[in-house]
Amino acid sequence: MSDGKNSPSLLKRVEELLPQWIVVNLRSKQQWKALIRCWVATWAGFILLLPENSLKTLGNAAFFSTMAGFMVPANMPVQMFIMAMAMLIIGMLFGWGVGALAMKIALAARNQTVLKSSLLRAQEGAQGAVNPDAVFIADVFEGMFLDARSSVIFGVFLGAASFLFALIRTYRPRLVLTITFAQIVLNIFSSYGPLFPIPQYTIVSSFLISVSCYVAIAIVCIIFVFPETMNHSFLASVTDIIGRLKDYIDSQDAILSLAPIEIVEDEKGTVAKAKAARAVLLQDVQALASKTMLINVEFSYGRWNGDDAKALEVPLQHTVARICSFYSIPKLFEMYYRGQRNVSTVSIHESTSEETSIDADAADIHGDTELVRQMFAHNRTKELEHNVRLDDILPIIYESTSELRRTSSQGLKAVQDVVREVNTFRWKRGSSKLQEYERILDEATEDLRRTVEDFKHDNRFRIIAPFMQLIQKVDAKEVSAKGLPIRSLLVGSSYAAQLLISTEALLSLFELVRETSIKRRRSRVWAPGGLRVLWKYVFHRGDDDETSKLHGEEAPPREMTKDEEEEEAPYRLDPDSRPPANAFQKVMDTVHNVYRWLKSNEVAFAFKYAFLTIALWLPAVFPSSAHFYYSQKGFWALIMAQNTLTLYSSDQIFGYFVRLFGTFVGLVVGLVTWYIGNGSGNGNAFGCAASYGLFLIPMIFFRINATPVVLLPTITAATTFVLVVGYSWVDGHLVTIGNAGIGWNVAWKRWVLILIGCVASFLLMLLSPTSSRKAVRLQNAAMVSELSNIYTMLMSAWITEEEDESKEDSPSKISDEEKGANIANKSTTNAAWMEKFKGRILPLALQLQNLKRQTGSARFEGNIRGAWASEEYNRLLEREMEMLGAMAQLASALNHLDPKWRITLNHRTLVLNPNFMTDVLSTFALVSQSLRTGEPMHQILPSTLLDRLLYHKTKRNTRAGRLIHQNTAAERIRSLDFMYYSAGICAVSQIIWCLDDMHRIAKQLCGEIPFKGFDEWKGEYERMYRDDVPDEDIKTQ
Structure with missing residues (x-):
């Protein structure tokens, strides 16, 4: 009886120790169905490695038939899965095409005299051998047929394509999966292509065949195993x-x-x-x-x-x-x-x-x-x-x-x-x-x-x-x-x-x-409605793409809509030159813009990415190191270096921690899986399949349910797990040059390759590192500026409505038809500005959430030059979020308020006072400019906005006063509009408070220019004011 009572409490205590996302997904039937489907597809892909005939057909990259299950799991509807896999395969085909073109040109550029001499030497060496073909292949991977001209051609193509891939990875995060596999295929083609003296365009066919097998298996599983549209x-x-x-x-x-x-x-x-x-x-x-x-x-x-x-x-x-x-x-x-x-x-x-x-x-x-x-x-x-x-x-x-x-x-x-x-x-x-x-x-x-x-x-x-x-x-x-x-x-x-x-x-x-x-x-x-949305889906520059998070990258800033670009065009001017007036000036303006683009952080990252790629590729084309590079799978160090290199140094350092941790976990799980299923032998098909299937369950669970923070180490652990087991089986059952070994030998070599790639990208990061902290500061400046624009849009709509209402209240005689037209136009105008306002609120809220993640990762840059003010930046971000919510609350209050009450709100808060609006927008500009340039602000500019609001207080408009005081105070407060009026009052107060606090935080971050003697004079002046003003006047403020 006691056991029955204790077991639920024990289970509850265990659940309390686990992260909430694990508990929620463990209780979800839908997630269990997705887990079973993904497990079947990934495990079936591994089963293809075990028979000898299928292993020979798939080749030495056969383990990609199960690794693809971790890159694109089958936990999505069929058309979405086909879209994702199509992007992956298109990337592989693109890399294959670039590599084949490079090989075609490289073969034509070879020194034919040297080539004939090398072939003759290889034939002489193979004479009398039992297997001349094997001897010839061994000579190929020893670097006997390497040619400088051919290697240069491959290097040029690899460097140029890597530069392009880096730019795409930065500007179009939705294509990261495509670019990653295009880069992997091109790396392999460029590493092994220069070794061959004759055309070998099928070097990477093993990868495509293996991935295609997984695609077929996964589609069948998606359709028949707990199908989901x-x-x-x-x-x-x-x-x-x-x-x-x-x-x-x-x-x-x-x-x-x-x-x-x-x-x-x-x-x-x-x-x-x-x-x-x-x-x-x-x-x-x-x-x-x-x-x-x-x-x-879809159907x-x-x-x-x-x-x-x-x-x-x-x-x-x-x-x-x-x-x-x-x-x-x-x-x-x-x-x-x-x-x-x-x-x-x-x-x-x-x-x-x-x-x-x-x-x-x-x-x-x-x-x-x-x-x-x-x-x-x-x-x-x-x-x-x-x-x-x-x-x-x-x-x-x-x-x-x-x-x-x-x-x-x-x-x-x-x-x-x-x-x-x-x-x-x-x-x-x-x-x-x-x-x-x-x-x-x-x-x-x-x-x-x-x-x-x-x-x-x-x-x-x-x-x-x-x-x-x-x-x-x-x-x-x-x-x-x-x-x-x-x-x-x-x-x-x-x-x-x-x-x-x-x-x-x-x-x-x-x-x-x-x-x-x-x-x-x-x-x-x-039936499906159309396919035109596919282009928009693929090439839309979104910030919610999961694959962009796999590489520790932050989403790029939101693109402006066409209306926003047209709105900004008239007043966004170049302070250094007037607009181009003739063809020559337009050409030179284009050259100037290209030059400015070449100095951007994105282009600098692409150059570093291309340089790193060439640096780690060179050992593959040196005769003294070519065989070692191939036999020890050196291209994995190249792939790891490319994946760990990111735009911002803090993201890169964070990536080292999670990738090394994920690699270690994957190595441990992979070794345990291999030795439990195979013992000390070269591999037992039944034992290996059972052991792999068992340990695959938690790996799949974490892969399909992991939060963005846990996703990167999960994928790293899963791919390492597959490489340890997959390479061990392939090398134990398939004759290859440069056998990596089985079990432990695969694991420690994999760890060394990971470390080499991380060290290489780290050394390159030290050359002109791009600070994430500076990016956080600049993005906060941009957010403050965007909040200023939203505030301006809100005030502009409010002013427009005030003018319309004033015209409606005017004593001039207008016809009933004109009144009806005015009401219809006003309703349309209100709906237009509210929809525009809503369209800007949600994207900005999500950008602030992304900025919060980047602010957290910026701590990984360390405190080499001094401690980073993370607390201040987090508080600044909180105030920006609160202000955005307050603006939404104010817009909603305005949308619900009766026109007379809206005038009441105006004269109660004085938020539409032109002088006060000037103070608010000046504070926005001051905070944004200080954060953007890092320049300190003066101590006395401006004072708190609440003080400025009281300073600008004037007598209420006589006509508005008559409208407001038609009813008693009790009747006004009992009115339903009073609640919306209160929401507007509180929203305005919160906007003022947030902006004041943002101003103080900016001073703490960027510094403050002192005004000697100002504090003493200010205190004395205020005491004089307090003594001169009667108590009743103070109470009425």
């Missing part, structure tokens, strides 16, 4: 995303049940887990794009066709974006307590023990002016007086929104069940479960819609209730409307607004799924 894969991903959305909403319960100070400090890691889940959601949504491109290029059977599945992508993106906006709530709490920390320097009231436990931040205190600190002090005093601190309001926020969160979670569970049922039971003509799930979805949708209405008309007033007595005093003229302690009300209403906005997206998603389910009542065969 792209449609099924896409809907399975949608199901997983919906499940993660449900978990993310459920995590809000745990967060809101904490005290505000616990949320800020996050000692239990609850907020950190939600933050990590948010990052995973964004990555998963972006990954859907790679599947939608190919979803119509599929089921209820929904490719277009039905693709229709879920955009609503799902909007839902994820809106639900992920909950991430801003902990940051609002942090801003709230930051104000309390700053108040600790102003002795107005004694703070409570809970509040004094928060340590003051010197940088924050230094950044705020005396006026701002007094404003915080006044607000805190009023909150204590009226019991409306955030600690008092948070439990009310939790209770009032609990039903909304619960029904949202139930709705997501219902829609997940419907999509899963549609996707799983495709072959059933009728499904009682699906009908039941549809009924539950209908009920959940109605429950959510009813809960939303209840919240709008009832529950949301619970957040307002603690403030109503104070608001009624304002209406009764007992207290001033200025300086009210409503910060916690704004935070609570902002959260409620974000929740309401999220439910709108959820309801749209629910209705779309329900409509599609009703429309498609029967399963049928769906």
